[in-house]
Amino acid sequence: MSSAPSVVGVIGGGRMGAGIAQTFAAAGSSVTVVESDDAAAAAALDRVATGLKRAAERGRLAEPVEHVLLRVEIAQSVDDLPPDTDLVVEAVPEDAALKTRILARAERRVSETAVLASNTSSLSVTDLACALTRPGRFLGMHFFNPVPASELIEIVVAPDTRADTVKAALAWTRSLDKKDVVVKDSPGFASSRLGVALGLEAIRMVEEGVAQAEAIDDAMRLGYKHPMGPLRLTDLVGLDVRLAIAEHLYATLGERFAPPRLLREKVALGELGRKTGQGFYTWL
Missing domain, CATH: 3.40.50.720 (NAD(P)-binding Rossmann-like Domain)
Structure with missing residues (x-):
């Protein structure tokens, strides 16, 4: 080594x-x-x-x-x-x-x-x-x-x-x-660009009432073998961090990275994920 x-x-x-x-x-x-x-x-x-x-x-x-x-x-x-x-x-x-x-x-x-x-x-x-x-x-x-x-x-x-x-x-x-x-070097590199795209679409699905956060996460975890779902991961990363990255990608790559309304609302309310005890999940 x-x-x-x-x-x-x-x-x-x-x-x-x-x-x-x-x-x-x-x-x-x-x-x-x-x-x-x-x-x-x-x-x-x-x-x-x-x-x-x-x-x-x-x-x-x-x-x-x-x-x-x-x-x-x-x-x-x-x-x-x-x-x-x-x-x-x-x-x-x-x-x-x-x-x-x-x-x-x-x-x-x-x-x-x-x-x-x-x-x-x-x-x-x-x-x-x-x-x-x-x-x-x-x-x-x-x-x-x-x-x-x-x-x-x-x-x-x-x-x-x-x-x-x-x-x-x-x-x-x-x-x-x-x-x-x-x-x-390119906007979002490989990991953030793909990870944020998945996370933002999952947030839009919650916003549109397609399914609850846990159901969306289970679909990716059980169906696609992801170690955790995109919404739980967003809570771990921090909704404020995810919003900042999305804003940067929106400015550099265009409309497909526009932050969902629900993400902005949660950040404004201080619901930033695990570090504050509340995000898409309750961590208290």
Whole structure:
């Protein structure tokens, strides 16, 4: 098996960032998680620790939790990333201006040989690369939620991404015992474009009274062998996240990705899925 990168920086310690940090730390990397303040930093470390404890309980951790946690550091500035960082994964919210600002700052901090990656699920990797002086060292590494349990990393290649950058990303993906798909940068890549199309149509079916959410999900789970239905998955991803991706695809690919009225209404009501306790299902 290929070796995981020795030193990894993860910018953003939310659910996705913490999962990415946990996965690299468990594979042997030293990981620095960057968060914005004391409270966010403490919450990020708690997410990593909780995830490691769950992995240990399921027999999926090769070392004691406390040993892995020793490889995780928390910082409150991109400027605190170790200068010998091999890989930086940006995992902040889907805001292009925020991402480009953070990536440019991270590039100035790490060495010229470091690879920078965005965990974006829909934004243009080509556009994000415009903020960088070394776009050849940049690509998309789209992790899936929950990161430790998910098998897939989608590698998104922009026109300027160098072949050796892709090769390094593929080796790191395999070092995490995950599988890769390599796609050309395009709106929604492969996974989000197809996943959102299915999810939006399922929401329209609920809106039109075709069937209840559970029935629609069961149809896809039992009839097509999906591990879970599109509406339960929407609850897990977050209705606000799904709406933001749909808005981007609507703007770039047209009417077929127009967000349904029901999705907008639920987001406006704060019914965002599992994280708020209510979405298409009740999670309380």
